[in-house]
Amino acid sequence: MTPSVDLSICLLTLLIPLTLSGKVLVFPQDGSHWVNMKVLIEELHAHGHGVTVVRPADSWYIQEHSPYYTSLTIDIAAGADEAFFSSFVSRQLQIQREGSSVWTRLALDMELKEKFSEVHHKVCEMVAQMLGDPELVQALQDARYDLVLTDPAxxxxxxxxxxxxxxxIFNVRWTVHGEGHFAIAPSPPSYVPFPVAKLTDQMTFVQRVRNFLMYGFRMFLYRRTVGPPYSALVNRYFGPDVDYFELFQAADIWLMRVDFVFEFxxxxxxxxxxxxxxxxKPAKPLxxxxxDFVQSSGEHGVIIMSLGTLVGQLPRDIADEIAVAFAQLPQKVIWRYPGDRPSALGNNTLLVKWLPQNDLLGHPKVKVxxxxxxxxxxxxxxxxGVPIVGIPLIFDQADNLSKMQAKGVATVVDIASLDRGVFLQALQEVLHEPSYRENMQRLSRLHRDQPMKPLDRALFWIEFVMRHKGAAHLRTESYKMPWYTYHSVDVILFLLAVMTTFVATFVFGMKFLCTRICCRYKSKQD
Amino acid sequence: MTPSVDLSICLLTLLIPLTLSGKVLVFPQDGSHWVNMKVLIEELHAHGHGVTVVRPADSWYIQEHSPYYTSLTIDIAAGADEAFFSSFVSRQLQIQREGSSVWTRLALDMELKEKFSEVHHKVCEMVAQMLGDPELVQALQDARYDLVLTDPAxxxxxxxxxxxxxxxIFNVRWTVHGEGHFAIAPSPPSYVPFPVAKLTDQMTFVQRVRNFLMYGFRMFLYRRTVGPPYSALVNRYFGPDVDYFELFQAADIWLMRVDFVFEFxxxxxxxxxxxxxxxxKPAKPLxxxxxDFVQSSGEHGVIIMSLGTLVGQLPRDIADEIAVAFAQLPQKVIWRYPGDRPSALGNNTLLVKWLPQNDLLGHPKVKVxxxxxxxxxxxxxxxxGVPIVGIPLIFDQADNLSKMQAKGVATVVDIASLDRGVFLQALQEVLHEPSYRENMQRLSRLHRDQPMKPLDRALFWIEFVMRHKGAAHLRTESYKMPWYTYHSVDVILFLLAVMTTFVATFVFGMKFLCTRICCRYKSKQD
Known part of the structure; x- marks a missing residue:
């Protein structure tokens, strides 16, 4: 599926439609998820495929003009509300630190759920607007796309x-129903920890009870709060016989942003x-x-810190505590922090608004x-292969870090109790206890030792779907069964009924026989 | 892991032990399974690895001398009893044709199970003999193998x-516990057909009941008849705390001889x-x-027939019926048949003792x-991409063919009712109904369109295990759980108990309250 270059290849391309470049319609998830989709889109472009990206008019992340794709901008305000999420993180941080009541926490949690529900409603509106525009639909049909690539968040x-x-095709880690696997693969709650529960694959009885309950409750919640707008949309366009969740599970290929050096x-x-x-990808030169700054660290090496894009300003005292802890180390520090400069910043610490994270992580001087x-x-x-000191803030972050902790490659600091002492201790543990680095380098070797690079594998399967118009032979149709059929509940009940009938007949038969024999015996005695 | 060629590479090899050639100890399954193991061994040899094969002294299949491996011959008679299986096939054939009683069939079935049980006992004796020889054990330890490769049949x-x-590492399709997947992966009996049941992944209620029962019964049978000798062996060498099935499920990599164009x-x-x-592999020239014989078929093409190595002589009348049917076709026929020449053989049919099956199947003239x-x-x-007319005889053959039939690439003829008419009709259907060939060619395209050749993939993972001393990060440890924990039965019972207690307390509380209120009301009225 590479672009044709010379005449002979061109002719070959005309003769064998399989080698033609494909056309991909992308329906992304706005917000930070876009970063992942962009990687795929750039690679599709590099392989000579044409990409069209559907975006809401107000999207800040998904830019209208790009050398890698053509935009299809829908005139609707449905972009990611970064302001909400940013303020949400701050408020959650505050609640964690102040140890607020359960009700305050629950209220904030409900607010987040409301926000997600609103996001899904807007996506549904956006799709309805597309399908309600006959010209647009005709244009989409005429464009003869090979497939739809979507992030099923x-x-x-x-x-x-x-x-x-x-x-x-799904580019997936999270779906509207939770972590990707839970929507299609068997997930025994006895050893598959439900995400965000901060559990491992080896649980105590109490943890298994918790995991089981979370599993049930979350599934219920997803189906109740997120499913309805999609079901309504499906009902409107495909009639009442089509089930939204079935359409979802029928995806041909699930490109899962998961690796088992990270997940269990x-x-x-x-x-x-x-x-x-x-x-x-390998690091580029800095x-x-x-x-120069990195090299000035000498044998002590460098620590880099970044808390992602959602955190702007940290509470001043926390930023100061972090700065003081850093100042006590012989290492140099590069800290990505867009907030106000902490007063206690040490000479060894470089504050930056942005850092080339991948290039720094790949630098041999970087220690933590x-x-x-x-x-x-x-x-x-x-x-x-760089070990981690984790400061989880929101969403799946605590869960991700607990996995890293279980694998012996990270320590985790609770931001609610973070002070210079706690943070310094965590840093020194990861800096001086060699097992953290050794374990992480082992994970790195395992992760890199694959028959094919993950991105190449993803592209292969996208092109596979183009060539074969799907991948039906790899997909079970078990999702079409009602749950009681899938879990053989009807069969088990039937077999129990048969067994009960059999036993009952036997017991009553014996009883009847005994009564008759006793009667005869009695009448003889009489 | 390729053999080093020049000095610089040699030096590199000394510096980086990861690129050294590995040493593999192979414990194969004697008989036709050896054909599969040999393919892997030859490829390991081609990659520069040293292979040692453990074999019983009387093995006819696993030869003592080979350019691809060193033999470790154990002085025991534990080779595959081909004579038994060959005679078994003949007797089963006779039973099928004569429509013998259920008891005769059951007796033959029991005889087969006895034979398998004997095979496993002999394997256990062989291993006990090895472990009981201190010099041999020392030599095996000194040899510093990287891994054991075995066929877990x-x-x-x-x-x-x-x-x-x-x-x-397992080279597996069948294990001592049934089809490979059933020993480690969740296998919902609602849509995963138990092998040899001739079912598909879409079953009626009655079929699901049958599948469920077969699943339970077979698992019970395997554990009762095949497990005990291994458990005794494990008990003797590792003590009573080690469970044989757990050791089995702990295999690092399962190289599964399965492809989803074939299986569901x-x-x-x-x-x-x-x-x-x-x-x-691609066909070589004939x-x-x-x-010349193939080319002489002209536009009609060629049919090839082979019933495998276990069938020597077919009953004379069946061979004649087949020969007569063939004689009525304009196609040429190449028939691998080691028995006596059928009297009614047509001029178009070439009888051979052996045929280059892969090279013929890859010949464009071959139609069926x-x-x-x-x-x-x-x-x-x-x-x-060649469609099939199937004549199943024994073991998994009917099941395999029923899958091919479900995918529209084969017709199946029951040998018990085979006559010239039935056989001719089956041949003509596959010859003249284009969908058989089209479907098979589609399966062929799907099968060949993989990111990596299956044999290369197998070698990659064997070498991966060499490099990393296992593949623990890909293996769940769920097999260490008792079944009631794995299936959360304890958690469910606990939650039911809690619920019951809660409801009971509530009901009794309400009752008590009502009684009190009633009493007061009554006493007031009084």
């Missing part, structure tokens, strides 16, 4: 693909393709001033990565 | 690997590597006389493959 792409009768091993399906770490525990950052740290 | 390699504390998609695990069709439905033959037919 929202369900818009699922509906669109079904409407246009196109194969469907668990059951999977033949149409799940693991591409965890697909965005990782800008000269940064390289202080991170909030976002998936991408963790996978980059694994790729380069 | 017997459990000898599992015990040996654990004794020598070596990583373990179903849940899997991260340490399962699919290498179905790893033995398939010997000149065979090529008449096969008994062995896995290897089916995968070769898929690879080359």
């Amino acid at each position: 929202n369900g818009g792409g699922v509906v669109l693909a079904h409407y246009l009768k196109l194969p469907l 091993p668990r059951p999977t399906m033949p149409n799940v393709v693991y591409m965890g770490g697909f965005q990782c 800008p000269q001033d940064l390289e 990565f202080v991170s909030h525990g976002g998936t991408n950052g963790i996978l980059e740290a694994i790729y380069h | 017997n459990g000898g390699g599992v015990v040996l690997a654990h004794y020598l504390k070596l990583p373990l 998609p179903r849940p899997t695990m991260p340490n399962v590597v699919y290498m179905g069709g790893f033995q398939c 010997p000149q006389d065979l090529e 493959f008449v096969s008994h439905g062995g896995t290897n033959g089916i995968l070769e037919a898929i690879y080359h």
Whole structure:
């Protein structure tokens, strides 16, 4: 599927349609997820495929003009509300530190759920607006796309693909129903920890009870709060016989942003393709001033810190405590922090608004990565073999970091109790206890030792779907069964009924026989 | 892991032990399974690895001298009893044709189970003999193997690997516990057909009941009849705390001789590597006389027929019926048949004792493959895109062919009712109904379109285990749980108990309260 270059190849291309470049319709998830989708889009472009990206008019992340794709801008305000999430993080931080009541926490949690619900409603509106525009629909049909590529953190792409009768590929870690696997693969709650529960694959009885309850409750919640707008949309366009969740589970290929050096091993399906770490790449040389700063660290090396894009300003006292702890170390520190300069910043600490994270992580002088525990950052740290001091803030971050802790490659600091002493101790432990680095370098070797690079594997399967119009032979149709059939509940009840009937007949028969014999015996005696 | 060639590479090899050639100890399954193991061994040899093969002194299949491996011959008579299986096939054939009583069939079935039980006892004796020889054990330890590669159709390699504390790789389709997946992956009986049940992944209620019962019964049977000798062996060498089935499930990598163009998609695990069709390769040119015969078929093409190595002589009347049917076709026929020449053989039919099956299947003139439905033959037919007329005889053959029938690439003829008319009709259907060939060619395209050749993938993972001393990060440890923990039965019972207590307390509380209120009301009225 590479672009044709000379005449002979051109002719060959005309003769064998299989080698033609493909056309991909992308329905992304706005916000930080876009970073992942962009990697795939750039690679599709490099392979000579044409990409069209559907975006809401107000999207800040998904830019209208790009050399890698054509935009299809829908005139609706449905972009990611970064201001909300940023303020949410600050408020959650405050609550954690002040030890607020359960009700305050619950109220904030509900607010987040409301926000997510609003996001899904907006996505549904956006799709409805597309499908309600006959000209646009005609144009989409005329464009003859090969497939729809979507991030199923929202369900818009699922509906669109079904409407246009196109194969469907997921670029997925989270779905509208929770972590990707839970939507299609068997997930025994006895050893598959439900995400965000901060559990491992080896649980005590109490932890298993908790995991079981969380599993049930979350599934219920997702189906109740997130499902309805999509079900309504599906009902409107495909009639009442089509089930939204079935369309969802019918995706041809699930490109899963998961790697088992990071996650715990668990059951999977033949149409799940693991591409965890697909965005990782070797480090490029640093800008000269940064390289000079790094080299000035001498044998002590460098610590880098970044808490992601959602955190702007940290509470001043926390920023100061962090700065003081850093100042006590012989290492040099590069700290990505867009907030006000902490007063107690040491001479060894360089404050920057942005840092080339991947290039720094790949630098041999870098000893520790202080991170909030976002998936991408963790996978980059694994790729380069740099151990972590984690300060989780929101979403899956605490869960991600607890996994890293279980694998002996990270320590985790609770921001609510963070002070210079606690933070310094965590840094020194990871700096001076060699097992952290050794374990991380072992994970790095395991992660890099794959038959194919994750990104190449992802591209292979996208092109596979183009060539074969799907991947039906890898996909079970078990999702079409009602749950009681899937779990053989009807069969078990039937067999129990048969057994009961059999036993009952036997017992009553024996009883009847005994009574008769007794009667005869009695009448004889009489 | 390729052999070093020049000095610089040699030096590099000394510096980086990761690139050294590995040493593999192979504990194979004697008999037809050896064909598959040999493919892997030859490839390991080609990659510069040293291979030692453990074999019983009387093995006819596993030869003592080979350019590809060193033999470790154990002085015991434990080789595959081909005479028994060959006679078994003949007797089963007779029973099928004569429509004998259920008891006769059951007796024959029991005889087969006895034979398998004997095979496993002999393997256990063989391993006990090895472990009881201190010099041999010392030599095995001194040899510093990187891993044990075994076909888990017997459990000898599992015990040996654990004794020598070596990583373990399976070359597997069948295990001592049934089809490979059933030993490690979740296998919902609602859509995963139990092998040899001739069911598909879409079952009626009655079929699901049958599948459920077969699943339970077979698992019970395997554990009762095959497990005990291995458990005794494990008990003797590792003490009563070690469970044989746990050792089995702890294998690092399962190289599964399965491909989903052949089998139905179903849940899997991260340490399962699919290498179905790893033995398939492009056709080589035919010997000149065979090529001339094939070319003489003109536009009609050629039919090839082979019923595998276990069938020597067919009953004379069946052979004659087949011959007569063939004689009525305009196609040429190449029939691999070691028995007496049928009297009614047509001029168009060439009888041979052996045929280059892969090279013939890859010849463009070959139109139909008449096969008994062995896995290897089916995968070769898929690879080359040749539709099948199946005549199943024994073991998994009927099940394999029923899958091919479900995918629209084969018709199946029951040997019990085979006559010239039935057979001719089956041949003509596959010859003249284009969908058979089209479907098979589609399967062929799907099968060949993989990111890596199955054999290369297998080698990659064997070398991965060499480099990392196992693949623990891909393997769940869920097999260490008792079944009621794995299936959360304890958690469910606990939650039910809590709920019951809660409801009971509530009901009794309400009752008590009502009684009190009633009493007061009554006493007031009084």
